[in-house]
Amino acid sequence: PDWKNARSAWHDGQGAVALEALHRATARHPENVEALRLRAEILDHLGRPLVALAALDRAIGIDPACMPALFHKAALMNRLGDARTIRKAWQAMTATAPRSAADTALRGTAWLQLGRIEQALADFDQALALDPKLVGAWHGRANALFREGRLDEADEALGRACALVPDDLTLAWERAIACLPAIQMPWHDLPALRRRASAILAGL
Numbered sequence: 001p002d003w004k005n006a007r008s009a010w011h012d013g014q015g016a017v018a019l020e021a022l023h024r025a026t027a028r029h030p031e032n033v034e035a036l037r038l039r040a041e042i043l044d045h046l047g048r049p050l051v052a053l054a055a056l057d058r059a060i061g062i063d064p065a066c067m068p069a070l071f072h073k074a075a076l077m078n079r080l081g082d083a084r085t086i087r088k089a090w091q092a093m094t095a096t097a098p099r100s101a102a103d104t105a106l107r108g109t110a111w112l113q114l115g116r117i118e119q120a121l122a123d124f125d126q127a128l129a130l131d132p133k134l135v136g137a138w139h140g141r142a143n144a145l146f147r148e149g150r151l152d153e154a155d156e157a158l159g160r161a162c163a164l165v166p167d168d169l170t171l172a173w174e175r176a177i178a179c180l181p182a183i184q185m186p187w188h189d190l191p192a193l194r195r196r197a198s199a200i201l202a203g204l
Contacts, residue, residue, distance in 0.1 A: 003035035010042055018042055033059045037069050049076055065096050067103040074110065090114050098123075101130035105137040112144055120144045135164050139171070 006021035019042060025035040036059035043052035053076050059069040074089035081089070093110035108123030121144045127137040142157035158175040165171060 003032060003038060006035070006042075007038055010038070015042055015046055030058075031062050033063045033066055033069065036062075037066070037072070040069075040072060044072070044076065049080055052076065053080070065099065067093065067096060067098060067106045070096060071106045071109070074113070078113075087114065094119070101127045101134050101137065104130065105134055105140055108137070108140050108144070112140065112147070117144050117148055133164055135161050138164070 003022055003025040006018040006025065009015075009021060010018035019039065022035050022039045022042070025032055026039065029035070036055045040052040040055040040059070043049070043055060053073065056069050056073045056076070059066055060073065063069070070089075070093045074086070074093060077086045077089040090110045090113045093107055094114065094116075096107065098104040098107050104123050104127040108120045108127065111117075111120035111123060121141065124137045124141040124144060127134055128141070131137070138157050138161035142154045142161065145151075145154035145157060155175065158171065162168065162171050162175055
């Protein structure tokens with residue numbers, strides 16, 4: 001299918017080819033939510049957020065419970081909208097029933113954006129009960145715990161995320177820096193931070 005060819009082209013760095021393939025795909029099958037979501041992803045990456053938003057609105061119009069599309073729209077609103085429209089976008093996610101562990105974790109992120117920490121933790125825990133290897137749920141749980149000042153637990157959750165993707169340097173650095181008060185390490189001691197990140201990556 002054209003939209004799958006578009007994904008391959010996009011991964012190969014051929015944005016224009018991908019968009020042309022998606023244009024054909026959505027012309028033939030205007031109800032293809034996955035093609036519309038991919039079109040929005042590419043357009044957003046290429047610096048055309050308003051056109052991306054239009055593609056997301058079409059996808060949501062076809063499938064109002066498509067949590068990834070709702071999430072992308074809320075993230076776009078964070079950059080484009082005022083406080084009211086931003087809040088409305090996140091609230092749309094919390095009002096949507098998740099279909100999977102990944103959807104549940106995305107809804108947890110929405111609760112977190114709205115400052116509802118208990119609801120966020122409940123969704124992250126539910127997502128992990130469904131899929132204990134869901135990195136995004138461990139990461140979201142860590143963020144929620146960090147906001148509550150539960151630094152040891154946040155560090156443990158980030159550790160679980162790091163263990164699932166041991167080569168992810170970004171997660172390792174986040175864990176090295178996010179819980180500095182818990183590990184009594186000054187933020188400006190970069191050699192110590194590098195050693196901690198290296199130790200995390202090495203599984204020590």
